[in-house]
Amino acid sequence: MPPDWASSDELLLSLDPGQGRRAGLEGAIRDAIRDGRLGEGDPLPSTRALARDLGLARGTVAEAYAQLAAEGYLRSRPGAATRIASAAGAAPRRPTAERTGPAPERPRLSLRVGEPDVGAFPRREWARSLRHAVTTAADDALRLGDPRGSAPLRHALAGHVARTRGALVDPERVVVCAGFAHALAIVCASTRRAGATAIALEDPGVRQHRSIAGHGGLRVAPLPVDDAGAVVGELPDAQLAVVTPAHQFPLGATLSPARRHALLARARERDALLVEDDYDGEFRYDRHPVGALQGLAPDRVVYAGTASKTLAPALRLAWLVLPPALLEPALAAKADLGASPSTLDQLALADLLRRGAYERHLRRMRQRYKRRRDLLLRALAAAAPDLPIRGIAAGLHLTVELPDHDAELDLLQRARERSLELDGLTPFWHDPRRARAGLVLNYATPPEHAYAQAVAAVEAVLSGSSRPGA
Amino acid sequence: MPPDWASSDELLLSLDPGQGRRAGLEGAIRDAIRDGRLGEGDPLPSTRALARDLGLARGTVAEAYAQLAAEGYLRSRPGAATRIASAAGAAPRRPTAERTGPAPERPRLSLRVGEPDVGAFPRREWARSLRHAVTTAADDALRLGDPRGSAPLRHALAGHVARTRGALVDPERVVVCAGFAHALAIVCASTRRAGATAIALEDPGVRQHRSIAGHGGLRVAPLPVDDAGAVVGELPDAQLAVVTPAHQFPLGATLSPARRHALLARARERDALLVEDDYDGEFRYDRHPVGALQGLAPDRVVYAGTASKTLAPALRLAWLVLPPALLEPALAAKADLGASPSTLDQLALADLLRRGAYERHLRRMRQRYKRRRDLLLRALAAAAPDLPIRGIAAGLHLTVELPDHDAELDLLQRARERSLELDGLTPFWHDPRRARAGLVLNYATPPEHAYAQAVAAVEAVLSGSSRPGA
Numbered sequence: 001m002p003p004d005w006a007s008s009d010e011l012l013l014s015l016d017p018g019q020g021r022r023a024g025l026e027g028a029i030r031d032a033i034r035d036g037r038l039g040e041g042d043p044l045p046s047t048r049a050l051a052r053d054l055g056l057a058r059g060t061v062a063e064a065y066a067q068l069a070a071e072g073y074l075r076s077r078p079g080a081a082t083r084i085a086s087a088a089g090a091a092p093r094r095p096t097a098e099r100t101g102p103a104p105e106r107p108r109l110s111l112r113v114g115e116p117d118v119g120a121f122p123r124r125e126w127a128r129s130l131r132h133a134v135t136t137a138a139d140d141a142l143r144l145g146d147p148r149g150s151a152p153l154r155h156a157l158a159g160h161v162a163r164t165r166g167a168l169v170d171p172e173r174v175v176v177c178a179g180f181a182h183a184l185a186i187v188c189a190s191t192r193r194a195g196a197t198a199i200a201l202e203d204p205g206v207r208q209h210r211s212i213a214g215h216g217g218l219r220v221a222p223l224p225v226d227d228a229g230a231v232v233g234e235l236p237d238a239q240l241a242v243v244t245p246a247h248q249f250p251l252g253a254t255l256s257p258a259r260r261h262a263l264l265a266r267a268r269e270r271d272a273l274l275v276e277d278d279y280d281g282e283f284r285y286d287r288h289p290v291g292a293l294q295g296l297a298p299d300r301v302v303y304a305g306t307a308s309k310t311l312a313p314a315l316r317l318a319w320l321v322l323p324p325a326l327l328e329p330a331l332a333a334k335a336d337l338g339a340s341p342s343t344l345d346q347l348a349l350a351d352l353l354r355r356g357a358y359e360r361h362l363r364r365m366r367q368r369y370k371r372r373r374d375l376l377l378r379a380l381a382a383a384a385p386d387l388p389i390r391g392i393a394a395g396l397h398l399t400v401e402l403p404d405h406d407a408e409l410d411l412l413q414r415a416r417e418r419s420l421e422l423d424g425l426t427p428f429w430h431d432p433r434r435a436r437a438g439l440v441l442n443y444a445t446p447p448e449h450a451y452a453q454a455v456a457a458v459e460a461v462l463s464g465s466s467r468p469g470a
Numbered sequence: 471m472p473p474d475w476a477s478s479d480e481l482l483l484s485l486d487p488g489q490g491r492r493a494g495l496e497g498a499i500r501d502a503i504r505d506g507r508l509g510e511g512d513p514l515p516s517t518r519a520l521a522r523d524l525g526l527a528r529g530t531v532a533e534a535y536a537q538l539a540a541e542g543y544l545r546s547r548p549g550a551a552t553r554i555a556s557a558a559g560a561a562p563r564r565p566t567a568e569r570t571g572p573a574p575e576r577p578r579l580s581l582r583v584g585e586p587d588v589g590a591f592p593r594r595e596w597a598r599s600l601r602h603a604v605t606t607a608a609d610d611a612l613r614l615g616d617p618r619g620s621a622p623l624r625h626a627l628a629g630h631v632a633r634t635r636g637a638l639v640d641p642e643r644v645v646v647c648a649g650f651a652h653a654l655a656i657v658c659a660s661t662r663r664a665g666a667t668a669i670a671l672e673d674p675g676v677r678q679h680r681s682i683a684g685h686g687g688l689r690v691a692p693l694p695v696d697d698a699g700a701v702v703g704e705l706p707d708a709q710l711a712v713v714t715p716a717h718q719f720p721l722g723a724t725l726s727p728a729r730r731h732a733l734l735a736r737a738r739e740r741d742a743l744l745v746e747d748d749y750d751g752e753f754r755y756d757r758h759p760v761g762a763l764q765g766l767a768p769d770r771v772v773y774a775g776t777a778s779k780t781l782a783p784a785l786r787l788a789w790l791v792l793p794p795a796l797l798e799p800a801l802a803a804k805a806d807l808g809a810s811p812s813t814l815d816q817l818a819l820a821d822l823l824r825r826g827a828y829e830r831h832l833r834r835m836r837q838r839y840k841r842r843r844d845l846l847l848r849a850l851a852a853a854a855p856d857l858p859i860r861g862i863a864a865g866l867h868l869t870v871e872l873p874d875h876d877a878e879l880d881l882l883q884r885a886r887e888r889s890l891e892l893d894g895l896t897p898f899w900h901d902p903r904r905a906r907a908g909l910v911l912n913y914a915t916p917p918e919h920a921y922a923q924a925v926a927a928v929e930a931v932l933s934g935s936s937r938p939g940a
Contacts, residue, residue, distance in 0.1 A: 130600045185806070337808075356551050
């Protein structure tokens with residue numbers, strides 16, 4: 001790197017004092033292109049701006065640009081910025097890399113867990129809410145705002161969560177997060193500061209949550225799950241437990257009323273905190289929606305909701321409703337973890353909720369997912385009528401029980417051969433000795449146009465696997 | 471909470487089986503309003519939707535709505551959703567809270583640090599880029615994406631940072647973060663895993679960074695700063711050091727070429743990593759922009775840039791350029807910290823960069839801030855010609871040296887009396903024994919229309935404080 005920079009603010013070009021001004025500028029731009037500091041398509045400043053910044057006559061800059069265009073380094077069109085051309089003499093940008101990396105190859109069909117149908121993302125409504133937020137937000141909303149999140153969103157979420165999930169929500173204790181993983185990291189860090197040393201996580205459950213809790217300094221203790229949800233009698237000794245009462249992930253059970261009460265009683269006895277991961281609570285297909293656990297004990301339960309399943313994971317928006325005692329520690333932890341979602345995105349979600357567009361989208365998606373679930377159930381009944389199926393009352397996925405791990409591996413392999421990507425149940429267990437074999441089928445993943453094909457592929461893969469122990 | 475829910479998916483209403491259907495629905499909605507689960511302005515589902523969900527005749531629901539509207543609980547307009555009215559019988563939403571909390575009172579005038587002129591945020595351009603992102607992004611972009619951040623943004627940033635800051639940037643090693651605080655938390659967590667135990671932070675510096683590093687498990691060691699920037703000879707023994715070479719925060723010095731080389735040599739000797747916090751590197755007013763330290767030693771220096779000063783802090787967008795060895799540990803740490811910025815925001819920033827709108831905005835703001843700086847310097851020269859002024863070559867703030875801490879407190883008090891909020895220099899020191907007195911004046915903070923008034927207030931406050939030791 002040359003020791004002296006004599007350059008525009010935006011273009012660190014080293015002008016060689018031994019050359020004339022125009023030649024020096026030309027040489028500097030050529031060098032920048034050759035060594036990759038300027039790459040194909042990069043815009044150059046206007047001649048007026050560069051001339052002012054470098055203290056040159058504007059004509060000098062214009063002549064240098066014209067010369068370099070003639071040499072094939074630059075291309076210019078009237079009314080548009082002069083840009084770097086793909087000149088023969090230009091080196092690839094250093095270090096060599098595609099300007100737009102190829103999208104990673106996705107399998108043709110997938111029912112893997114973790115995503116809604118992103119093809120149904122309400123782009124028009126979201127664009128409208130974003131525009132509303134950007135054009136109407138007060139200037140103050142562009143500053144670093146309330147550490148809990150934007151007030152209009154906290155109020156809109158409080159209403160929504162109370163209405164749809166029966167939770168007790170004070171908007172002053174809503175904390176907006178950049179996804180559930182961020183929310184979990186905040187809860188772990190804040191309880192750790194208050195002296196927590198261990199966290200109970202459902203087994204089976206989400207592998208990433210173990211990593212987040214471990215990074216947060218907590219020992220992870222598995223909380224066994226059976227076909228009625230978390231086994232309260234085996235709740236390990238921990239100051240914190242994360243549960244999925246509405247639709248256990250991944251087994252799909254709804255925590256029974258008796259177990260809900262037992263869980264709360266046990267948590268009270270031990271002075272433990274419960275985190276209710278309500279990741280797909282908005283999607284319930286039977287006539288008996290199950291209110292949030294939080295509504296029974298708002299001082300004992302942290303409620304966590306997310307837009308990842310209702311809108312799209314890429315938005316990175318989630319929310320916590322905290323017991324009063326946890327608010328200040330959680331905000332301190334959030335500050336030290338450093339992240340927050342964009343205030344404009346928060347205002348957009350508030351607008352989507354306020355206009356009723358969020359609930360309209362939920363209603364549409366609930367119908368779509370119910371239809372998809374029913375198609376999948378029909379295919380499973382045809383292909384493998386004897387395999388037990390669980391978790392169908394809610395959410396975006398169901399599980400198919402398999403006789404053993406060999407059957408699971410065999411089916412996953414047969415699926416791959418049909419370009420169908422599925423999740424086996426086994427990897428979701430903390431403790432491999434406890435692991436039960438199965439498939440987790442997320443019927444939300446395929447785009448609408450490919451859904452029938454995906455179901456047909458599942459049916460074909462499962463045909464002949466119908467007898468447990470076969 | 472009633473034990474049985476017989477309700478719509480979106481409206482957890484408890485229908486009393488002892489009542490008739492219509493009366494039961496009316497009672498359930500009334501109860502929900504009375505106990506605050508439904509609040510003023512909340513929309514109800516359409517009669518068609520609620521009827522289907524509850525298994526009632528649509529006419530029954532319509533009659534219930536009409537009855538409640540007649541009672542003042544609901545209001546309906548043709549073509550719009552039926553909403554909860556502010557009925558006399560309705561309790562305030564439980565727990566009591568303002569639906570839209572009042573904005574915290576801001577002082578009439580402020581030159582406090584940390585913000586650009588948010589009144590100049592390019593709303594039209596940002597809205598255009600957001601719309602472009604939302605309408606043109608591939609469906610794949612709505613899933614959980616590349617843990618480094620969106621590829622188009624990483625490539626656009628690589629070009630921008632290389633061009634404007636002379637850094638050496640491989641887009642494959644750019645990691646997009648939710649603000650610099652998040653970026654710092656990621657770097658701390660990843661170096662901590664690799665065995666780091668201590669971090670050197672400039673003294674004076676940003677208090678929040680000490681908290682983030684401490685939370686990340688690192689011991690914070692102060693790195694003294696003098697009027698030529700970080701004092702390399704006093705670099706404490708630490709595996710990691712954060713520096714602000716372009717414009718020391720808050721003192722404003724530019725790290726001299728000799729010190730840059732000494733710092734790199736010292737870091738190499740100790741196998742320490744440097745983090746270049748380039749928080750306002752895009753704003754330079756003299757003819758000698760200073761390239762990024764990272765350009766001299768890309769394997770030793772983590773470059774950190776942010777949109778907080780160039781666009782708005784509320785966007786929560788920042789970027790790291792990592793040495794190869796730190797990429798994988800940083801992505802593991804980022805996953806465990808849980809947060810990521812919205813992919814759509816990332817695509818919007820990529821579009822803003824690609825269109826040249828980001829650099830046009832920078833150019834406009836650079837002119838505005840230079841004009842503001844010059845006005846402030848004129849006022850300071852008039853009011854207090856003997857007080858040393860530092861850090862004027864770049865960034866959004868300058869510092870005024872004061873003879874002692876009493877003078878600082880006195881001036882802050884006099885400013886407050888004029889509704890003018892300023893930052894004293896003293897609180898930025900880790901070590902109060904080393905603290906020097908002064909004012910940090912951020913000339914970017916006031917909105918454009920109030921700037922002259924803010925400068926006049928500074929001039930009035932400082933008049934009569936011109937003699938050191940007076």
